[in-house]
Amino acid sequence: MKSDIDPLEQRSRSDQIAQTLEDQILTGRFAPGARLDEASLAEEHNVSRTPIREAFHRLAQSGLVVQQPRRGVFVRVSSPVEILEMFEVMAELEAACGRLAARRATDADIAELRQAEIECRAACDAGDIDLYYLKNGIFHHLLYAQSGNGYLEQEASRLHRRLKPYRRMQLFLRGRLQQSMDEHAAIVGAISAGDATQAAALLRDHVAVQGEKFHHVMSHLPKT
Amino acid sequence: MKSDIDPLEQRSRSDQIAQTLEDQILTGRFAPGARLDEASLAEEHNVSRTPIREAFHRLAQSGLVVQQPRRGVFVRVSSPVEILEMFEVMAELEAACGRLAARRATDADIAELRQAEIECRAACDAGDIDLYYLKNGIFHHLLYAQSGNGYLEQEASRLHRRLKPYRRMQLFLRGRLQQSMDEHAAIVGAISAGDATQAAALLRDHVAVQGEKFHHVMSHLPKT
DNA sequence: TTCATAGTTTTCGTATACAAGACGGTTGAC
DNA sequence: GTCAACCGTCTTGTATACGAAAACTATGAA
Numbered sequence: 001m002k003s004d005i006d007p008l009e010q011r012s013r014s015d016q017i018a019q020t021l022e023d024q025i026l027t028g029r030f031a032p033g034a035r036l037d038e039a040s041l042a043e044e045h046n047v048s049r050t051p052i053r054e055a056f057h058r059l060a061q062s063g064l065v066v067q068q069p070r071r072g073v074f075v076r077v078s079s080p081v082e083i084l085e086m087f088e089v090m091a092e093l094e095a096a097c098g099r100l101a102a103r104r105a106t107d108a109d110i111a112e113l114r115q116a117e118i119e120c121r122a123a124c125d126a127g128d129i130d131l132y133y134l135k136n137g138i139f140h141h142l143l144y145a146q147s148g149n150g151y152l153e154q155e156a157s158r159l160h161r162r163l164k165p166y167r168r169m170q171l172f173l174r175g176r177l178q179q180s181m182d183e184h185a186a187i188v189g190a191i192s193a194g195d196a197t198q199a200a201a202l203l204r205d206h207v208a209v210q211g212e213k214f215h216h217v218m219s220h221l222p223k224t
Numbered sequence: 225m226k227s228d229i230d231p232l233e234q235r236s237r238s239d240q241i242a243q244t245l246e247d248q249i250l251t252g253r254f255a256p257g258a259r260l261d262e263a264s265l266a267e268e269h270n271v272s273r274t275p276i277r278e279a280f281h282r283l284a285q286s287g288l289v290v291q292q293p294r295r296g297v298f299v300r301v302s303s304p305v306e307i308l309e310m311f312e313v314m315a316e317l318e319a320a321c322g323r324l325a326a327r328r329a330t331d332a333d334i335a336e337l338r339q340a341e342i343e344c345r346a347a348c349d350a351g352d353i354d355l356y357y358l359k360n361g362i363f364h365h366l367l368y369a370q371s372g373n374g375y376l377e378q379e380a381s382r383l384h385r386r387l388k389p390y391r392r393m394q395l396f397l398r399g400r401l402q403q404s405m406d407e408h409a410a411i412v413g414a415i416s417a418g419d420a421t422q423a424a425a426l427l428r429d430h431v432a433v434q435g436e437k438f439h440h441v442m443s444h445l446p447k448t
Numbered sequence: 449t450t451c452a453t454a455g456t457t458t459t460c461g462t463a464t465a466c467a468a469g470a471c472g473g474t475t476g477a478c
Numbered sequence: 479g480t481c482a483a484c485c486g487t488c489t490t491g492t493a494t495a496c497g498a499a500a501a502c503t504a505t506g507a508a
Contacts, residue, residue: 012293012460012461012462013461013462014461014462037489038489038490039488039489047462047463048462048463048464049462049463049464049490050461050462050463050464051461051462051463053278053490053491054277054278054281054461054462057278057281057282057285058281058285061281061282061285061286062285069236069469069490069491070468070469070470070489070490070491071470071471071489071490072489072490081374082374082375085373085374085375085376086375088324088373088375088376089320089373089375089376089379092316092317092319092320092323092376093316095316096313096316099316100312149309149312149313150306150309151306151309151310151312151313152309152312152313152316155313155379236490236491236492237491237492238491238492261459262459262460263458263459271492271493272492272493272494273459273460273493273494274491274492274493274494275491275492275493277460277461278491278492293460293461293499294459294460294461294498294499294500294501295459295460295500295501296459296460
């Protein structure tokens, strides 16, 4: 079952560096548009330029940075439009997961999903936004897995990760947490009932709202 | 407008090699499971191992090959299950394109789509499978663009390309061409009518059928 | 005959070196 | 004074070299 993952267990240095850089970009250490310097990063990680370059390639492929020939690599400036587009696709992917999960999820799966939902609610009630954020991620990844489609799971996870920073900021909007919670409950209900259409629609809206909220956040931000 | 693309115009040698290798894999020069040897490929392209390695990274990220640390890179063996999964995702992505296009396509867009459909039919009537294959690709890419979502367009195109070899083989199944043609007409009709739900459903089925047909083809093949 | 272990060989991962292109500053001319 | 061209420096892209890890093979023992 996990034979696909096993070979990746032993990762090379460059892969580790790519992971680190990705985290640093997503958490904001490198601002959008900033240039990533091979030499200084090599020095910082105590490696030569080669692993850094390999890491850059990974990041470029995942879309986090852009490489300009003979110029260097820059943290991609995702325009609000692009981000909204990604949220729109995320909504469709999650809807697809829901549609399939409604047909394929076993009783054990649903119990697991319900448990995740409960833990989300607990975190919400405790006012622990970090914990909610974590549990919410688990909830959604469970859903991806329950689509029974490994490729879909992988793609959904990829985009989910990509949208991480933008999803987080809108958690702080007043009332969003409770609303999101209620949506989770409805989603679990639909899947549990085997209602594929309903599950898909609920999930599409659930994520689409995140895009809208992001729009709100953007409009409140000082314009650059 | 095309400032995003401009820098890529001047591509490095490694990018060209990656492109070449990708084509060669998709067209079957390298069989699934075959090992890609850095040294011999470097010699063949008259470059050192470095650009080859960079090309490998690109291919690995796009999922065409897998890199096993200290083992080498291998053309990914996509199991029938994986391919069916990809068709399922493709169906959802195209459905999403249709849903959005039904709301966003302009009259000019629809005229363009209808024109593409006519050219498909012409190729079909002429019995020119290669031409049909080409026109069919144009039809679908138009649809992706008309979703009005650049990210969705990009992702759909990526997966479309990935499934290229598997889609082609099922074109030869008896009766599939005519059936596919009728589906196209219905899809254009739904989008033209602005019926998002119908367009999405038609497209999902249209692509899902391809997955099923692939399944048929597989079952007729001598088992490896 | 079969299995295990040790040695050899291959090739991967990283380091370093070198070449070519791009950016910036300075200088000269109009 | 301003603009353009040229030169220097910096950074990327590619080549080459070296160390290490894994696979293969052969040999010996059970």
